[in-house]
Amino acid sequence: MTSVPLEDTYDGAHPVRTLVGLYSGQRRRLLVAALAFAAKHSPIWVIPVLTADVIDVVVDHEPLRELWWAAGLMLLVVGQNLPMHWLYVRSFSVAVRTVETNLRMALARRLQELSIGYHRRVSAGVLQAKIVRDVENVVESSRQAFDSGMSATTTLVGALVVTAVRVPEFLPVFALAVPAAAGLVVAMRRRMASRNAAFRVEVEHMSARVSEMTHLIPITRAHALERDELDRMGATLVGVRDAGIRLDVTNGWFGALSWILMQVLSVGCLVGAAWVAWNGMFDLSAGDVTMLSSYFVALTGAVTALMTIAPVVTKGLESVRSMGEVLTEPDVERNAGKETVASVRGEVELAGVRFAYDDAPDEAAVDGVDLHVRPGETVALVGPSGSGKSTVLNLVIGFLAPTAGRILLDGRDMAELDLRTYRRFLAVVPQESLLFEGTVRDNVTYGSPDLTDAAVLAALRDANALDFVEQMGGLDAVIGERGARLSGGQRQRLAIARALVRDPRVLVLDEATSALDTASERLVQQALARLMAGRTTFVVAHRLSTIRGADRIVVMRDGRVVEVGTHDDLLAAGGAYAELDRLGRAPAPS
Incomplete structure (x- = not known):
């Protein structure tokens, strides 16, 4: 089994670079997954174009063959979703699960190399949390970020390309959404990072306390100290709860602000497109108004999805930092290159x-x-x-x-x-x-x-x-x-x-x-x-x-x-x- 040498590539100052490095051996699978996702997701930006053509057929009384062509293309675009979705899930799952296994093997290998003094200083519960919870966070963050990121990216690219071809005058309106979203992400990222770090520390403390409590149960029961132990555990759980609430509230503010911003921009686009068409400007048809409105809804949804990735990615990066505490710990037993012992007399x-x-x-x-x-x-x-x-x-x-x-x-x-x-x-x-x-x-x-x-x-x-x-x-x-x-x-x-x-x-x-x-x-x-x-x-x-x-x-x-x-x-x-x-x-x- 191949293990990711994270201990050799970890960079605490650049956890994003470290996270990207984890997937360096999975580039081919990720490329296949990305292409399959783009194909399966294409109805999101293709259907509005075909819908616009259907509306123009009705409004302008164009030949019915245009309607049948549009209907056939819609069915074809929708039907390819099934095989492409299977290919995407298969390729991406293999990549993610391989990284998950390699991460846990890297951590397990490092734990075997670390000195006994280190293991006496650090609670087994804390180390268990890193192997179980932190790796799980990295994997789930990667999964959600790839899903949401690919969905948003393909939607953005498809919508912008079609708009540039059919109604290039509206590109500046669409472009407003991206810098607005970027500004919100920059403003909220630092606070989310600090909240995630605090929550992670509290969860590790809880894991250590649970491990200690389970080992002490015979002593606790023998001396009728159940209430004292529950009080200690309760104080720890309250710390986890309070840190979790602070993290949830921060993420909630972020989600609400991003949603409001995107909805305001969406309403503005719909009203603006309708006003332009009503005044006969840019030769905008009724179908184009529908297409632009659909695109902007999809666009705002895509940008919102990109913004919601920020808390998920922040959580994953915090787990990368957490694992780095083990993987870069210098207190290790170094045997590489030393003399092999083939026999022992016992002196x-x-x-x-x-x-x-x-x-x-x-x-x-x-x-x-x-x-x-x-x-x-x-x-x-x-x-x-x-x-x-x-x-x-x-x-x-x-x-x-x-x-x-x-x-x-x-x-x-x-x-x-x-x-x-x-x-x-x-x-x-x-x-x-x-x-x-x-x-x-x-x-x-x-x-x-x-x-x-x-x-x-x-x-x-x-x-x-x-x-x-x-x-x-x-x-x-x-x-x-x-x-x-x-x-x-x-x-x-x-x-x-x-x-x-x-x-x-x-x-x-x-x-x-x-x-x-x-x-x-x-x-x-x-x-x-x-x-x-x-x-x-x-x-x-x-x-x-x-x-x-x-x-x-x-x-x-x-x-x-x-x-x-x-x-x-x-x-x-x-x-x-x-x-x-x-x-x-x-x-x-x-």
Whole structure:
């Protein structure tokens, strides 16, 4: 599937140019659609000419054959509308739907490239609104603008050409409508743009709030906070309503003013043409008066349609700007041209690593960390909340890049590696397993679709998950959205099975058992032991009992490493780890 490289062509200062660029690959289809539209729409400006001829036949008692000729031409012009309309719809629909798909693919690709830090800063609801609503706005704006624009353009061109041939003296009257409409558009466009921008921001805020509300429903219900959550949601919806009202009122003023202006000009044209014919000027016939009146009605309708396009186009351009916030975001992981990782032994070294988040550049989350991990070694990271453990994991995964120092993988600087190829040898088991709606097979083989059922069953067995999977109905059993049909322990064991089938060389366990009951934790720990065997493993855990068997334990505080050693050595040293162990063993206050 071809994707539009909007991230390479986007120009925030010229969104119209960007919008035109989106359709650059569809020029041939758009040309066919335009020609078909002009043909199907021709009755609008051809019928008034033939009607004028029919009226002159009656008024001047011309031969009846002129009447039959006019009638035959009318039927021919009307009849061609059906095949030409089909050709127009087919060509234009393919062009628009292709752009729609390419836009969403471009956004999805960019979201995959953006750093984890960006995704933590920006709400998933906001990003969803850009992929769904903004793309929809661009497509619908394009559709309406093309329909209305082609209708108005063909009507204007046809009416002006026929008038120039039959009654050229009336061209200056028709020409009054265009500058009058243009002046109104210029006067209203800036206000419409600001109103559309404000409305878009409110809708994105609402999308973020809806996403947050749906995730918090269990907590909200458990603490009887439904009314508080509804109040928060209500305030957001009122903001959307008020912004929408302001936008609608602005568009309403624009539509009303344009309609009044065009009707006044239409009445003036009809009265003027009738007065000229009554006085015998310009050799104007009764049929010509009817033709001119019909043309001016069509002309004013066309110009009005062109003016009504302005709010639609403004809305589409605002969505182009909105998508540009994602497509031009510089915080991306760049892998192009870097060294490919073909194999991994599992040696990881952090050398003088420092990292600070963009929103707090003077406060290092990790500061001066030196750690050398041998292939197949298990290293546990412990320490109080905020000590930098999770940041170290994200640095090892490559989600974050050090602001100082280096991370070496098998002796190679990770800054020079294509991290996508490195992650083929990496598996992560987080605190909350990330499963999707589908079957057990789909979830376990995610990223490895060619695995045999035998390999999947073996992984499930090693992950202590085979028994409950068979009870559910086997590999084709559906687990529900985010694994809703499974318990926490079952979800973790499926996640471990997914990691096992990847046969990773580097393993990251981030609080993988912290949310489990004792029975589930025992099964998960057994599965993790099989998973960790022979693999370089980084473990973060609050329960010190779960990491006693680690080859080394790294104690962190305020982003720094304060102790390193085995469980027994650190207890004997009586330092920070011994204090953590003592606090973990202390009975809960009664």
